[in-house]
Amino acid sequence: MRVLLTGAKGQLGQSLSRYIPQDWILLAADKVFLDIANESNVYDVISDFKPDVVINTAAFTSVDDAETHIDFSESVNNLGAKYVAQASSKYGAKLIHVSTDYVFDGNSSVPYTEKDTVKSLNVYGSTKHKGELEVLKYHADAIIIRTSWVYSEYGKNFLKTIFNLVEKNKDIKVVDDQVGAPTYAADIANLIINIIKEGTLQPGLYHYSGDTVMSWYDFANKIAAAMTSSHSKVEPISTAEYRAIARRPKYSVLNCDKIEKFGYKRSCFSKGFEQSVRALIDESKKL
Template sequence: MKVLVTGKGGQLAWELADKAPTEFELISLGRTELDITNAELVQQVISQHQPDVIINAAAYTAVDKAETDADMAYAVNETGARNLANVCKAQNIRLLHVSTDFVFDGTKTTPYQTDDATNPINVYGASKLAGDIAVHETLPEAVIVRTAWVYSTNGNNFVKTMLRLMAEKPQLGIVYDQVGTPTWAAGLAKWLWAVVAKPEVSGTFHWTDAGVASWYDFAVAIQELAIEKGMLQQAIPISPIPASSYPTPATRPSFSVIDKFSAEAEAGVKTIHWRKQLSNMLDALKSA
């Protein structure tokens, strides 16, 4: 089976390549080889490679920048997704499309179900929702998976930023009133590969690691585990601060926990607690 992954260079595409089962032939393409916003190019490149499955890991993910760069966010997240879905439909290719918890407004206090009402509160979330709708309308049998708080040993992310700041700063203040679940991209990659192997699976799913955390909880765990593993020399004070004390151009949902039950059942893959996955990622980062 030939699987084409978009978004090469990104965290998820890197993990998909790293975790690719040997029985699949993997083609990983970045923006220079496949600009998904260009419909003609998408048709041409995919016709050339003739994959059986496409995993769309390409996205405009600069949440704050999207507020003033909406055209580009929509070009990648909506038009790009539609271009891929159109070609998949025309060439009978299976599509797995990666989305976000930011399609929700964060006003719930229990985990979001896949069929809960969407109501994005920033441009990034709105552009991703527009892409989800485009994929579903064009290719109802596609797999759409929403994820959240993704990090990896590769690329820039919260974990690596915290490790750097904890080594440089005398103290940190981290937001405590935004709650969700961290996701090691390696775990998401494992789920996606399990779904690739199950052609009968379709529909919308949620996937993160297990458990619940605030950004403050996440930062505290990063420091504790990094000290334990010898990646940081000493602890610094970390203070919980409200999001109102750290204003950003884009408003973020205050509650982003999503329900993974159907994703676990369909793929036959169990979620692992986020702290365990963080420990696994730090081990991988240390040995890299």
């Protein structure tokens, strides 16, 4: 199995590199080697490497920065996804593309299904949605996985930010009126690896997230609680008080029934939210 992985230095990229079977031939391409916003770079790498499967995790994921870097966000999240889909299709590679819960506006009170209407509140979400449409247009067999609130041992993410603040005994204020489902990157990686191994999942759009719904404030409390020596005070604040640059959905929960019907379990790798948080905190303490 020849696998081309884009965005290899990101959270999900590093998780995939860690768990992809040793006997697969993996080209883990970071942004320097493969800039997905550069059309000829994309075609050159795919035509040279001739992958059986392309996993596109590359994205401009900084939700607030995207508001002031609209062209850049378009070039990576929309056009980049298009080039990857076109080149993968041209050279006969399957494609697994990763997208986001932020395509929705969060006005629902029940988990979003793949059939629900998309209406993003921010540039990141709307450019990611345009990228989804390009993938579906240019690659007939593509699988798109929408996920949410990704955390891991790698890169920058909410768990690591809170861990570092709590470790320094800083008091923190965390938004309590945005609700979602944190998703461990190793779980998404394991899902993608199993999809490739089994090769039976129908092309199309799928939702996949962790199975525990909470606010960012709840998430921060669980991280602090897992750090037994903490003296930090975690206080709830509203989205309005936090004053982030980009708007975010209040309710960002994905309905994952469709992928579960194909036998893919949630939290398959971490065996549950609490356990994965605790394991990551233990790992971080060793660094």
